[in-house]
Amino acid sequence: MSDLDKLFCPKSVAIVGASKNPKKIGYELVSNILAGGYEGKLFPVNPEGADVMGLKSFTSVKLIPGDVDLAVIAVPAVYVADVIEDCGQKGIKSLIVISSGFKEVGNTELEDKILSIVRKYGMRMLGPNVFGLYYAPSRMNATFGLSRVFPGNIAFITQSGALGIAMMGWTNLYHIGVSAVISMGNKADIEESDMLDYLTGDEMTKAVLIYIEGAKDGRRLMASLKGSTLKKPVIILKSGRTEKGASAAASHTGSLAGSDKVYDAAFKQSGALRAYDFAQAFDWAKLMTLQPPPQNENCLIITNGGGVGVMTTDACEESGVTIWPLPDDLQSEFKKLMPVFGNFKNPVDLTGQAYEESYSKSLELAFKDPRIGSIIVLYCQTAITDPVAIAKSIIDTCESQHCDKPLVASFIGGQQCDEAMRKLDERAIPAYPIPERAVSALASYYRWKRYTDRLEEKSAQS
Amino acid sequence: MSDLDKLFCPKSVAIVGASKNPKKIGYELVSNILAGGYEGKLFPVNPEGADVMGLKSFTSVKLIPGDVDLAVIAVPAVYVADVIEDCGQKGIKSLIVISSGFKEVGNTELEDKILSIVRKYGMRMLGPNVFGLYYAPSRMNATFGLSRVFPGNIAFITQSGALGIAMMGWTNLYHIGVSAVISMGNKADIEESDMLDYLTGDEMTKAVLIYIEGAKDGRRLMASLKGSTLKKPVIILKSGRTEKGASAAASHTGSLAGSDKVYDAAFKQSGALRAYDFAQAFDWAKLMTLQPPPQNENCLIITNGGGVGVMTTDACEESGVTIWPLPDDLQSEFKKLMPVFGNFKNPVDLTGQAYEESYSKSLELAFKDPRIGSIIVLYCQTAITDPVAIAKSIIDTCESQHCDKPLVASFIGGQQCDEAMRKLDERAIPAYPIPERAVSALASYYRWKRYTDRLEEKSAQS
Numbered sequence: 001m002s003d004l005d006k007l008f009c010p011k012s013v014a015i016v017g018a019s020k021n022p023k024k025i026g027y028e029l030v031s032n033i034l035a036g037g038y039e040g041k042l043f044p045v046n047p048e049g050a051d052v053m054g055l056k057s058f059t060s061v062k063l064i065p066g067d068v069d070l071a072v073i074a075v076p077a078v079y080v081a082d083v084i085e086d087c088g089q090k091g092i093k094s095l096i097v098i099s100s101g102f103k104e105v106g107n108t109e110l111e112d113k114i115l116s117i118v119r120k121y122g123m124r125m126l127g128p129n130v131f132g133l134y135y136a137p138s139r140m141n142a143t144f145g146l147s148r149v150f151p152g153n154i155a156f157i158t159q160s161g162a163l164g165i166a167m168m169g170w171t172n173l174y175h176i177g178v179s180a181v182i183s184m185g186n187k188a189d190i191e192e193s194d195m196l197d198y199l200t201g202d203e204m205t206k207a208v209l210i211y212i213e214g215a216k217d218g219r220r221l222m223a224s225l226k227g228s229t230l231k232k233p234v235i236i237l238k239s240g241r242t243e244k245g246a247s248a249a250a251s252h253t254g255s256l257a258g259s260d261k262v263y264d265a266a267f268k269q270s271g272a273l274r275a276y277d278f279a280q281a282f283d284w285a286k287l288m289t290l291q292p293p294p295q296n297e298n299c300l301i302i303t304n305g306g307g308v309g310v311m312t313t314d315a316c317e318e319s320g321v322t323i324w325p326l327p328d329d330l331q332s333e334f335k336k337l338m339p340v341f342g343n344f345k346n347p348v349d350l351t352g353q354a355y356e357e358s359y360s361k362s363l364e365l366a367f368k369d370p371r372i373g374s375i376i377v378l379y380c381q382t383a384i385t386d387p388v389a390i391a392k393s394i395i396d397t398c399e400s401q402h403c404d405k406p407l408v409a410s411f412i413g414g415q416q417c418d419e420a421m422r423k424l425d426e427r428a429i430p431a432y433p434i435p436e437r438a439v440s441a442l443a444s445y446y447r448w449k450r451y452t453d454r455l456e457e458k459s460a461q462s
Numbered sequence: 463m464s465d466l467d468k469l470f471c472p473k474s475v476a477i478v479g480a481s482k483n484p485k486k487i488g489y490e491l492v493s494n495i496l497a498g499g500y501e502g503k504l505f506p507v508n509p510e511g512a513d514v515m516g517l518k519s520f521t522s523v524k525l526i527p528g529d530v531d532l533a534v535i536a537v538p539a540v541y542v543a544d545v546i547e548d549c550g551q552k553g554i555k556s557l558i559v560i561s562s563g564f565k566e567v568g569n570t571e572l573e574d575k576i577l578s579i580v581r582k583y584g585m586r587m588l589g590p591n592v593f594g595l596y597y598a599p600s601r602m603n604a605t606f607g608l609s610r611v612f613p614g615n616i617a618f619i620t621q622s623g624a625l626g627i628a629m630m631g632w633t634n635l636y637h638i639g640v641s642a643v644i645s646m647g648n649k650a651d652i653e654e655s656d657m658l659d660y661l662t663g664d665e666m667t668k669a670v671l672i673y674i675e676g677a678k679d680g681r682r683l684m685a686s687l688k689g690s691t692l693k694k695p696v697i698i699l700k701s702g703r704t705e706k707g708a709s710a711a712a713s714h715t716g717s718l719a720g721s722d723k724v725y726d727a728a729f730k731q732s733g734a735l736r737a738y739d740f741a742q743a744f745d746w747a748k749l750m751t752l753q754p755p756p757q758n759e760n761c762l763i764i765t766n767g768g769g770v771g772v773m774t775t776d777a778c779e780e781s782g783v784t785i786w787p788l789p790d791d792l793q794s795e796f797k798k799l800m801p802v803f804g805n806f807k808n809p810v811d812l813t814g815q816a817y818e819e820s821y822s823k824s825l826e827l828a829f830k831d832p833r834i835g836s837i838i839v840l841y842c843q844t845a846i847t848d849p850v851a852i853a854k855s856i857i858d859t860c861e862s863q864h865c866d867k868p869l870v871a872s873f874i875g876g877q878q879c880d881e882a883m884r885k886l887d888e889r890a891i892p893a894y895p896i897p898e899r900a901v902s903a904l905a906s907y908y909r910w911k912r913y914t915d916r917l918e919e920k921s922a923q924s
Contacts, residue, residue, distance in 0.1 A: 023846070028845055100803070104803070105802075105803055144845055145844075145845060146843070146845060146875075146876065147845075158769070159769065160767060160768060160769020160770070160772075161767075161769075161814070162766065162767025162768065162769060162770065162814050162842035162844070163767060163769040163770055163842060163874070165814075165842065165843060165844055165845065165875075166767065166770075166842035166843045166844075166874040166875040166879075167874075168843075168876075169843045169874075169875030169876025169877070169878070169879060170874065170875060170876060171876075172876045172877065173875070173876045173877055173879070173880055211769065213769070213772060237773075239769065239772040239773045239776055240772055240776065241776045241780070242775065242776050242779035242780060243779070244775050244776075244778075244779050244785050245772050245773075245775040245776035245779060248768075248771055248772045248775045248807075248809055249772045251768075251805050251807060251811075252768030252769065252771065252772055252805070252811070253768065253769075276898070277773065277777070277896050277897075277898040278773075278896060279895065279896045279898075304624065305622060305623075305624025305625055305628065306622060306624065306710075306713075306714030306715065307620070307621065307622020307623075307624060307625040307673065307675070307701065307714065308622070308624065308625055308628075309710055309714065310622075310675060310701040310702055310707050310710045310711045310714055311699075311701045311707075311739065311740075313704065313706050313707040313710045314701055314702065314703045314704050314706075314707035315739070316706075317704035317705070317706050317707060318703070318704060323706050340567075341562070341566070341567055343713050343714070345710075345713060347710055349713075349714070352623070352624050352627075380624035380625060380627065380628035381608070381627060381628045381630075381631045382624070382627055382628075383490055383606055383607060383608060383609075383627065384485070412625070412628040412629075412631075412632065413608075413627075413628040413631030413632060413635070414608065414630075414631025414632060414633075414634045414635045415631070415634065415635055416631070417628075417631060417635070418635055433741065434739050434740060434741045435739075436738070436739040436741075
């Protein structure tokens with residue numbers, strides 16, 4: 001059992017600083033935990049012992065009857081040490097310290113003080129200066145962020161609180177499912193490595209996404225990354241890449257961004273995938289949590305528009321995805337599925353006259369042929385075809401064929417294409433509004449696959 | 463008067479091949495022209511003389527009473543030469559040839575034949591093998607693409623028909639306004655250069671966006687680009703960058719993609735801005751059609767989240783946008799507008815506690831100070847602030863200050879952020895779902911501005 005189990009899966013939670021006042025963080029915390037459907041016991045704690053949202057409150061954690069697994073602390077900085085001392089005496093082993101006013105404002109002494117109490121009692125602490133922790137399997141939204149999060153299989157670890165909260169909204173808007181949202185804050189005790197180690201064994205998490213400005217202990221992070229990336233893809237968004245960016249990071253989280261080249265090399269060596277903006281990071285994670293990894297290097301493009309086929313080919317070539325030159329037997333099969341002015345090479349251009357059947361039959365061919373390792377399916381809106389119907393035919397074909405290779409889609413056009421892509425996403429076929437984003441996701445999956453394959457080869461040889 | 467005036471602003475249009483059958487292109491054409499609100503005269507032409515959508519029809523263009531400015535031809539390839547001959551005899555000077563079955567399928571002879579008739583009568587022809595032409599000032603949607611297009615100030619010229627039609631949908635979905643959508647097809651007569659020359663003088667068009675796989679006459683294109691880019695930004699999406707992409711382009715439009723390096727150098731020399739995907743191209747054009755160019759090199763970032771401030775700084779530095787180190791006087795002004803843990807350097811971090819007033823007062827400072835040349839405003843969703851209210855305060859400040867420098871925005875979060883961004887877009891403040899896209903647009907505007915400034919300097923010296 002990991003010592004973080006009680007942080008992620010507590011049977012009982014105390015909210016210290018719980019408030020009746022809807023403008024207070026201590027109110028948001030209780031409200032979000034309740035709204036999220038958390039099923040354990042919940043104990044508000046505040047100096048008045050005033051009930052919060054119908055829950056009986058206590059004036060101290062020490063007065064709570066029975067065990068408490070986790071304390072979430074949101075009281076002014078000056079009271080935090082005393083609260084933690086109480087938690088220690090109560091036997092609470094996990095803490096989330098929301099309160100700010102520590103190292104991030106230069107108050108290193110106070111941060112050291114609370115850490116020493118944490119150590120004395122053998123507790124683990126997330127924070128201080130965090131917005132909290134969301135974990136889907138526990139249905140626990142112990143954050144003062146947004147009340148609704150779209151559950152799924154991406155764990156998101158963030159050193160930026162504002163970004164983390166904003167991303168909770170993003171998950172709803174773009175239907176991107178997360179297993180966990182973790183605010184790292186000052187990282188006095190728990191740091192990214194701890195979280196990575198824990199999430200590597202977490203069944204709900206199929207890919208990990210980290211926003212980081214600077215590592216506390218680079219070597220440890222690298223070791224944890226190496227352990228995680230063997231099991232699941234880890235995507236890192238490391239900012240402070242430029243001199244001015246690094247200086248902004250230093251004023252923001254006090255992080256020493258360090259030489260970007262060193263980080264870059266460390267990420268590569270440890271098999272982590274580096275993304276350059278968060279849309280890209282989530283694009284990648286979406287594919288990796290919805291689809292199996294590529295079966296081999298041969299990628300096939302199916303399209304109804306020549307121009308987007310050309311653009312997609314460019315993007316593939318530039319990012320290391322191999323457009324497989326189709327052998328004659330497959331060319332003649334595809335030829336049967338298109339008008340005379342179609343193109344049966346790769347990209348396979350079914351032309352603007354491609355209806356549902358052309359797509360489903362082409363996909364069937366592609367699914368069945370073991371020489372094809374991954375598939376990109378493109379659709380450009382036309383006046384005569386229905387994007388939603390085509391999306392449905394793609395879904396049906398995919399489900400009836402029990403496809404074991406990754407399929408990514410891009411539907412280009414208006415409202416109906418948007419609707420079609422939503423349907424694809426819902427049925428685990430990741431869709432992107434431009435083909436280049438689909439390619440970028442696929443290329444990153446290939447990079448991860450090649451890394452793990454290389455390691456397997458090495459260990460087989462030795 | 464340009465010889466393309468009658469193509470863009472015809473007082474009367476004949477649709478040859480107009481049909482009653484909703485499955486035919488000849489029906490779509492009439493239906494789209496009517497739906498678009500075209501106010502000139504419209505004459506369907508078909509062998510039966512059958513009325514189409516209540517319009518009196520003719521069996522030949524020669525039988526139409528009075529002048530006809532433009533003929534749109536959608537009959538099988540074998541009849542096209544005869545129709546064009548009739549048009550020539552009727553005195554029609556502009557043609558859009560929708561019909562396919564020419565050079566794109568190897569039928570060069572037939573294409574040469576129709577071109578010779580076009581030349582004989584001194585006509586101008588768009589096509590063959592095009593989906594048509596949309597021009598907002600004429601309210602003329604002479605295409606078989608989508609019936610609705612979002613009007614605005616971007617002219618879109620495309621060698622890919624499927625992409626063009628899909629983009630008509632895209633304009634509606636993302637509220638991106640276009641002045642023209644032009645399908646280039648086989649470019650037997652009219653090519654991109656002709657369109658550029660025309661659009662350079664077009665008041666409605668504030669930026670031109672071209673998708674091209676290969677130029678027919680590279681030198682002429684370069685000359686036209688040089689002329690246009692002096693007046694307005696021209697964005698080029700040139701595919702076939704890679705070997706396999708070029709080979710796909712050759713099977714698609716028969717274009718010899720040519721050495722990408724040569725194209726790249728030619729675009730740079732002629733001041734054209736090269737984009738790498740169409741989302742990027744439209745992102746850039748959106749900023750350029752909504753906001754004035756940068757006033758000087760100093761860019762200011764205003765944010766409520768440190769992390770996105772760092773990421774945005776990285777993106778600026780990497781793309782040549784200068785994050786201006788704020789002088790002391792401005793630092794102390796900004797300091798007054800934020801809590802003690804805010805950051806009054808650049809990026810100015812108003813913190814997650816920034817409400818409407820913090821944004822409007824910071825923007826006022828930024829607008830008024832002539833040392834600042836461009837502004838990026840960022841918002842991360844929080845549980846306590848309202849993105850839509852903040853968007854409104856930004857709009858109000860912008861409008862009351864009559865801002866002469868470009869402002870770009872990025873609101874990161876859920877549904878409400880999406881709504882806030884839509885409001886910003888509607889009031890001509892371009893908003894993007896991630897800061898990196900805002901920065902990319904601003905950086906491209908800077909590149910264009912520097913190019914025109916250099917040319918002005920040169921001509922002043924000589």
